[in-house]
Amino acid sequence: MGPKRGGEEIPPPNRRRNDLFVRAARREAVERVPVWYMRQAGRYDPLYHALKGERDLLTASRDVETAVRITLLPVDRLGVDAAILYADILTPIAGAGFDVRFIEGKGPVIDPPVRGDEDVARLRAFAPERVSFVGEILSALRDAPVPVIGFAGAPFTVASYLLEGGATREFRRTKAAYLSAPAFWHELLEALVDLTVDYLTYQARSGADVLMLFDSWVGALSPWDYEQYVLPYVRRLFQGLRRENPGHVLVYYPGVSSGELLPLLSDLSVDVLGVDWRVPLSEAAVRTRGRFVLQGNYDPSWLLAPENLLEAYAERVLEEGEQTPGHIFNVGHGLFPEVDLGKLKHLTDFVRTTSAARRRAQAKGGSP
Numbered sequence: 011m012g013p014k015r016g017g018e019e020i021p022p023p024n025r026r027r028n029d030l031f032v033r034a035a036r037r038e039a040v041e042r043v044p045v046w047y048m049r050q051a052g053r054y055d056p057l058y059h060a061l062k063g064e065r066d067l068l069t070a071s072r073d074v075e076t077a078v079r080i081t082l083l084p085v086d087r088l089g090v091d092a093a094i095l096y097a098d099i100l101t102p103i104a105g106a107g108f109d110v111r112f113i114e115g116k117g118p119v120i121d122p123p124v125r126g127d128e129d130v131a132r133l134r135a136f137a138p139e140r141v142s143f144v145g146e147i148l149s150a151l152r153d154a155p156v157p158v159i160g161f162a163g164a165p166f167t168v169a170s171y172l173l174e175g176g177a178t179r180e181f182r183r184t185k186a187a188y189l190s191a192p193a194f195w196h197e198l199l200e201a202l203v204d205l206t207v208d209y210l211t212y213q214a215r216s217g218a219d220v221l222m223l224f225d226s227w228v229g230a231l232s233p234w235d236y237e238q239y240v241l242p243y244v245r246r247l248f249q250g251l252r253r254e255n256p257g258h259v260l261v262y263y264p265g266v267s268s269g270e271l272l273p274l275l276s277d278l279s280v281d282v283l284g285v286d287w288r289v290p291l292s293e294a295a296v297r298t299r300g301r302f303v304l305q306g307n308y309d310p311s312w313l314l315a316p317e318n319l320l321e322a323y324a325e326r327v328l329e330e331g332e333q334t335p336g337h338i339f340n341v342g343h344g345l346f347p348e349v350d351l352g353k354l355k356h357l358t359d360f361v362r363t364t365s366a367a368r369r370r371a372q373a374k375g376g377s378p
């Protein structure tokens with residue numbers, strides 16, 4: 011029998027054939043830099059579209075067999091060192107009974123959006139069993155060759171979809187909520203923190219090795235607002251996750267244009283911090299006082315460059331990564347559908363072989 015927590019049996023950890031990602035996240039010695047990509051599910055890959063068919067994302071991800079195959083697709087096609095659950099940050103929001111739709115070219119739409127306390131009550135009534143397909147997908151991935159990343163949206167980023175009803179550039183309703191209805195904002199973010207701790211803990215118990223929190227849009231805030239209206243919830247969320255899942259790797263991605271927020275994050279209880287491409291990794295390490303392994307931060311648009319240039323950029327990112335406490339290669343924000351599968355495979359191979367050669371040269375004491 012495994013250990014118990016809260017009266018519930020905790021399954022033993024998974025054994026992966028390739029555990030490079032987890033070792034790098036724990037700052038153990040690695041023979042090369044692990045690599046995976048945000049939004050790697052495969053919109054650049056015709057096989058992804060064939061597996062998904064005419065279904066929308068939420069419908070396709072409820073089909074456990076399809077979701078498992080899509081989760082593993084980039085592992086097979088690209089040779090990445092981690093797989094990420096095929097779901098969305100709005101999966102639990104749909105599970106809580108909100109009408110969430112993905113509209114081609116527009117992104118997610120929530121209609122009607124959140125307006126009052128009854129919506130907060132709906133979030134409070136969510137239990138992970140309402141999205142039991144997520145648990146089934148992760149259980150089916152216990153034999154996967156690489157670590158599996160479970161994830162959720164962070165309270166601010168999810169609140170912005172809930173309040174705006176969809177994507178926005180200005181975040182006016184979201185900012186109005188914390189500025190002019192702080193009690194409501196507090197109730198909403200508290201509800202999202204609790205929901206997210208439960209949901210990610212459920213993912214860990216179901217088989218996820220890594221728990222990642224996407225806060226893609228916090229870069230829209232000033233450091234003052236972030237510190238006052240968002241950071242306390244992020245902090246509490248990670249404290250809860252650490253308490254419930256002490257053996258799991260925790261990752262925070264503060265998203266696009268978050269460079270000015272980095273100094274505020276250095277005391278967060280996480281192992282890995284995702285960085286966008288606007289800040290060099292060496293500088294991100296200074297801003298976070300060397301507290302984290304850094305993940306990133308290749309501009310996905312560099313994949314539009316010819317292969318020699320695309321390699322030069324990758325080498326630059328690898329060099330920067332060597333000036334941090336540890337590096338996991340990734341894009342600074344998600345891959346987009348126009349990315350060429352062949353070029354992405356080329357980049358992946360390049361990162362694998364180049365970082366291995368650099369490590370070997372360093373071990374011999376020479377310069378790479």
Ligand SMILES: Cc1c2[nH]c(c1CCC(=O)O)Cc1[nH]c(c(CCC(=O)O)c1C)Cc1[nH]c(c(CCC(=O)O)c1C)Cc1[nH]c(c(C)c1CCC(=O)O)C2
Pocket residue numbers: 047048049050051052053066067094095096097098099100112116117118161177224226265343344
């Ligand atoms: C902000 C955000 C969302 N979703 C997510 C974030 C955080 C990361 C980020 O900043 O990119 C996270 C996400 N969404 C999806 C995954 C799983 C697999 C993967 O990373 O490849 C993950 C980790 C599937 C998805 N989620 C979505 C798709 C594309 C639509 C589809 O294939 O049906 C996928 C594969 C749709 C989605 N979902 C969301 C948007 C803005 C969009 C549409 C925009 C776009 O097209 O790029 C919300």
